[in-house]
Amino acid sequence: MRLLTTVAALRCYLAKRRSENQLCQSEELLSNEATSWYQTPVGLVPTMGALHQGHLSLIERARRENATVIVSIFVNPLQFGPNEDFQRYPRTLEADGQFCEQAGVDAIFAPSPEELGVPQKSIQDSIVTQVIPPSAMISRLCGRSRLGHFQGVATIVTKLFNLVQPDRAYFGQKDGQQLAIIRKLVADLNLPTEIVACPTVREASGLALSSRNQYLTASQKQQAAALYRGLRQAEAAFKAGVRNTSTLIAAVEQELAMVTTVLVEYIELVEPTTLMSLEEVKEEGMLAIAARLGSTRLIDNTILRDRSPVIAIDGPAGAGKSTVARQVAANLGLVYLDTGAMYRAFTWLVLQEEIALDDECAIAELANLCVIELTPGENLQSPVRVWINHTDVTQVIRTPGVTSKVSAIAAQSAVREALVKQQQNWGKKGGLVAEGRDIGTHVFPDAEVKIFLTASVSERARRRQQDFKKQGQPEVSLEQLEKDIAERDWKDSTRKVSPLQKAADAIEIQTDGLSISEVTAKIIDFYQQRLSQL
Numbered sequence: 001m002r003l004l005t006t007v008a009a010l011r012c013y014l015a016k017r018r019s020e021n022q023l024c025q026s027e028e029l030l031s032n033e034a035t036s037w038y039q040t041p042v043g044l045v046p047t048m049g050a051l052h053q054g055h056l057s058l059i060e061r062a063r064r065e066n067a068t069v070i071v072s073i074f075v076n077p078l079q080f081g082p083n084e085d086f087q088r089y090p091r092t093l094e095a096d097g098q099f100c101e102q103a104g105v106d107a108i109f110a111p112s113p114e115e116l117g118v119p120q121k122s123i124q125d126s127i128v129t130q131v132i133p134p135s136a137m138i139s140r141l142c143g144r145s146r147l148g149h150f151q152g153v154a155t156i157v158t159k160l161f162n163l164v165q166p167d168r169a170y171f172g173q174k175d176g177q178q179l180a181i182i183r184k185l186v187a188d189l190n191l192p193t194e195i196v197a198c199p200t201v202r203e204a205s206g207l208a209l210s211s212r213n214q215y216l217t218a219s220q221k222q223q224a225a226a227l228y229r230g231l232r233q234a235e236a237a238f239k240a241g242v243r244n245t246s247t248l249i250a251a252v253e254q255e256l257a258m259v260t261t262v263l264v265e266y267i268e269l270v271e272p273t274t275l276m277s278l279e280e281v282k283e284e285g286m287l288a289i290a291a292r293l294g295s296t297r298l299i300d301n302t303i304l305r306d307r308s309p310v311i312a313i314d315g316p317a318g319a320g321k322s323t324v325a326r327q328v329a330a331n332l333g334l335v336y337l338d339t340g341a342m343y344r345a346f347t348w349l350v351l352q353e354e355i356a357l358d359d360e361c362a363i364a365e366l367a368n369l370c371v372i373e374l375t376p377g378e379n380l381q382s383p384v385r386v387w388i389n390h391t392d393v394t395q396v397i398r399t400p401g402v403t404s405k406v407s408a409i410a411a412q413s414a415v416r417e418a419l420v421k422q423q424q425n426w427g428k429k430g431g432l433v434a435e436g437r438d439i440g441t442h443v444f445p446d447a448e449v450k451i452f453l454t455a456s457v458s459e460r461a462r463r464r465q466q467d468f469k470k471q472g473q474p475e476v477s478l479e480q481l482e483k484d485i486a487e488r489d490w491k492d493s494t495r496k497v498s499p500l501q502k503a504a505d506a507i508e509i510q511t512d513g514l515s516i517s518e519v520t521a522k523i524i525d526f527y528q529q530r531l532s533q534l
Contacts, residue, residue, distance in 0.1 A: 054208075056201075325435040
């Protein structure tokens with residue numbers, strides 16, 4: 001692991017890493033391997049140091065999804081007000097370095113304010129060029145009492161994104177307002193960075209982990225857990241059918257009233273993306289809270305979502321995901337989101353438009369203009385009908401011409417981004433079953449039920465051999481099939497676009513020796529258990 005403290009060293013390090021990756025890609029190309037498989041992304045975890053288990057969850061996620069992981073440690077003076085704790089904010093660089101090394105971080109970027117061209121003064125007194133998010137997003141919630149805070153955050157985050165140029169950046173859901181503002185920043189400035197939100201990590205009492213928790217005494221930590229208990233009361237009311245904002249907030253207030261040492265700054269219910277106030281929750285809302293305990297300011301939030309559950313099924317090739325997903329959807333009366341059919345439909349459209357497969361710019365433009373619709377099919381064998389730009393393509397997308405080209409189209413990142421956006425829009429209403437490589441980790445990271453369906457290489461080879469026999473295809477030895485499947489597993493798990501990953505909160509089902517109906521029954525049983533807990 002490297003510790004980098006200057007912009008020059010960071011740029012040199014990243015240039016070297018990218019050069020090494022390009023060399024590996026060139027070697028793969030010479031050996032006739034597809035370069036799109038090689039894992040090249042850079043993941044950034046921006047922090048202010050004093051690292052804890054919450055940061056570890058971000059680092060571990062970044063480690064799974066990127067070839068290079070950079071952790072920035074910078075106590076940003078621009079986001080502190082004149083009377084806030086900038087001088088006494090915990091600075092533990094040596095311990096943070098050991099923490100990062102054990103977590104598998106490739107490099108820490110820990111510049112001084114001077115190195116980033118930032119004077120050690122508040123944003124109001126600074127003459128540095130500023131990034132100012134929409135006033136409607138920074139004037140509510142924490143923005144009311146922390147004037148200039150989010151301008152300071154946005155300015156430094158933009159600097160870090162420009163310096164590191166990460167493919168992905170990781171932030172915790174605990175800072176819900178910050179997360180929404182950074183997502184808006186990336187969208188409005190067209191920055192090529194994917195913002196990955198990770199769940200809040202909590203102590204056993206429910207207190208959300210924070211670097212500022214070390215200001216609290218043991219008894220104060222127990223008192224601070226009242227924030228989480230209040231949010232849980234609101235969640236229970238929401239589950240019971242309450243949608244009115246004032247009633248949900250009252251549930252939090254009632255719990256907090258029992259701990260007189262907790263001084264509430266605000267309790268608000270807002271739309272999680274725009275941060276606009278809600279009178280009632282129609283689809284989803286973020287119930288956010290800020291309070292003080294002594295001199296320590298604490299924040300927390302929970303997402304209240306009114307939708308039917310989403311079941312995300314991931315796993316390696318040959319594990320039976322498609323067949324199982326169709327049966328689960330049929331048995332539960334849910335929609336089967338046939339993502340493979342979407343890529344086939346788009347491939348058909350590319351061929352219809354007579355666009356060359358290597359014309360990625362034209363294909364990217366077409367992907368962002370097309371509209372794909374899935375409607376219920378007639379039976380389990382044809383669970384969905386597929387439409388693209390109002391044309392029914394259910395049958396034509398299964399032709400050999402489409403089948404032979406779909407892999408080349410699906411491998412293009414712009415195609416995937418456009419289609420995932422459509423899938424996520426459908427997911428807002430829920431009530432669907434989807435399967436793939438990263439459905440639970442990327443497409444629907446908030447899915448209520450996540451399954452990782454797998455089987456041994458030998459079992460999948462045996463199944464594939466049986467399929468070949470049924471289809472009347474030439475026989476292939478089990479040894480060759482096992483070799484092919486193992487190679488496919490490696491490629492799927494290390495590819496740059498949509499790598500195969502098991503979500504941290506997914507239930508793994510090993511299907512060796514199980515029939516399709518037995519696997520389906522296991523998933524339905526787990527689904528019903530989860531439903532009773534929601």
